[in-house]
Amino acid sequence: MNRNDDFRKVLILGVSITAATKAEVLAWIEECVGMKHKIMVVTPNPEQIMLAQKDGSFREILNQASLALCDGEGLRWAARFLEVQPPIPERVTGEDVMNALLERAQTKGWRVMLMGGRGDTAFRAAEIIQNLKLKMKNYSSKFKIKGIEGMKDIQHSNPGENRRVIREINTFRPDLLFVAFGAPWQEKWLAQNFEKLDIQVGMVVGGALDMIVNPSLRPPDFMTSFGLDWMYRLLRQPWRLWRQIALLRFILLAVKTRLLRCIPSV
Numbered sequence: 029m030n031r032n033d034d035f036r037k038v039l040i041l042g043v044s045i046t047a048a049t050k051a052e053v054l055a056w057i058e059e060c061v062g063m064k065h066k067i068m069v070v071t072p073n074p075e076q077i078m079l080a081q082k083d084g085s086f087r088e089i090l091n092q093a094s095l096a097l098c099d100g101e102g103l104r105w106a107a108r109f110l111e112v113q114p115p116i117p118e119r120v121t122g123e124d125v126m127n128a129l130l131e132r133a134q135t136k137g138w139r140v141m142l143m144g145g146r147g148d149t150a151f152r153a154a155e156i157i158q159n160l161k162l163k164m165k166n167y168s169s170k171f172k173i174k175g176i177e178g179m180k181d182i183q184h185s186n187p188g189e190n191r192r193v194i195r196e197i198n199t200f201r202p203d204l205l206f207v208a209f210g211a212p213w214q215e216k217w218l219a220q221n222f223e224k225l226d227i228q229v230g231m232v233v234g235g236a237l238d239m240i241v242n243p244s245l246r247p248p249d250f251m252t253s254f255g256l257d258w259m260y261r262l263l264r265q266p267w268r269l270w271r272q273i274a275l276l277r278f279i280l281l282a283v284k285t286r287l288l289r290c291i292p293s294v
Contacts (some may be wrong), residue, residue, distance in 0.1 A: 037096070038112040041281055043077050044091045045098050050120045053095060054128050061138060061203050061228045068093045068222055069231035071122030073100035074278035075210050075271055078154075081281070086212040089219040097122055101255025102214070102275060106282045119255070123236040123246075129204055130157055137170030141200055141227075143178040143193075144208035145237040150175030153240040174200055182213040190221070198226040205230045208237045 035056070037044040046053070060067050070093040072080075080087035082187060090096055097120045133140050140157075142150040154175030176191055179185040197205060205227045206212045214232040222230060232260045240248045247260035258272060 031177070035095070036114050036288060038107060038114065038116065040103060040106050040110065040112060041077050041278075041285065042080070043072055043080050043087060044096055044101050045072060045116060046095050046120075047098075047114050047116050048095075048118050048120070050124060050128070053097065053120055054132070057095075057125075057129065058132060061136075064228060066222075066227065067229055069095045069097065069122075069125070069216060069229065070215055071097045071099035071125075071232060071234065072103065074102040074106075075274040077103070078274045078278050079212060079281065083212060086215060086261075089212075089215045091204060091220075093215075096120050097125060102278060106278070109282055110286055122231070123239065126206055126233050126236050129231075133173075133204060134160075134167045134171045137168030138203040139171075139201060140173040140204045140206070141197060141202035142173070142175040142206050142208070142237055143197070144182075144210075144214065145235075145241075148175075149237050149241055150177060150208070151152070153237045156240055159183065172200075174202075178207075178209065179217070182209040182217060185217075194221060194224050198224075201226050203228045206233045206237070207231070209237065210234060211245055 033053070036047045038047050039045075046104065048056075057069070070090050072090055075178060076086075076090070080090055081087070089114075098107075098116050099119070099121050101119050104116050104119055116281070132138070134157075139153075142154050145153065152175070153172045157173055176193070176196055179189055205225065207218050207230065209217060209232075211232070211234065218230050218232060235245070245261075245264070247257045251257060251260050258275065262269060262272060
């Protein structure tokens with residue numbers, strides 16, 4: 029996969045994070061689509077950083093991606109706490125970037141494919157976006173969007189099924205491919221098949237398709253602005269409590285890392 033040499037990256041607990049604003053990220057992705065420059069975009073958050081501590085292949089995928097968005101206020105806190113340079117200018121969520129790219133796709137006539145989510149989520153999300161397009165005054169008639177299920181069980185897929193999915197993607201030839209299998213499976217699938225895919229941008233989006241289909245899953249703006257997305261989701265889905273343990277472990281690891289820096293080497 030292509031690395032991005034235009035943006036600076038900082039290392040947070042062994043994982044490279046792109047130090048760029050949302051506007052810079054969108055401008056560069058648009059340029060890549062126009063120049064037919066193939067890129068992979070990942071969206072690390074504290075939970076994924078902790079997963080990368082024990083999964084070396086996952087960590088390598090995150091570090092080799094063209095863009096690794098700062099998808100979590102916890103990452104910005106860690107960057108400040110660990111005094112990494114250059115500073116990360118702002119949080120750039122995968123959902124925000126995906127939504128902005130979908131808007132640009134409609135006006136610029138890009139081809140978009142949505143893959144993954146639960147059940148028929150990708151199909152329903154594509155239909156919703158298609159209907160929104162019809163209400164836009166400046167949409168391009170060249171814009172096309174398609175949803176596919178992808179692997180029925182991403183954790184236990186077989187070669188035949190994988191070939192079928194790749195064939196379906198390449199037949200459509202999307203400029204943008206959004207993959208929503210959840211971490212780390214979506215990242216591993218995209219990295220393993222990246223060179224076989226006839227796409228311009230491959231981006232992992234986790235549960236973003238679910239939020240298109242069910243907007244109530246999206247945290248209110250005021251909670252997002254304070255980095256409290258996790259609290260909203262926990263209140264709605266108490267089963268996510270075990271996932272918040274990863275956030276606590278992330279904080280403790282950051283503290284440990286800084287303390288170890290203060291211990292003079294013998």
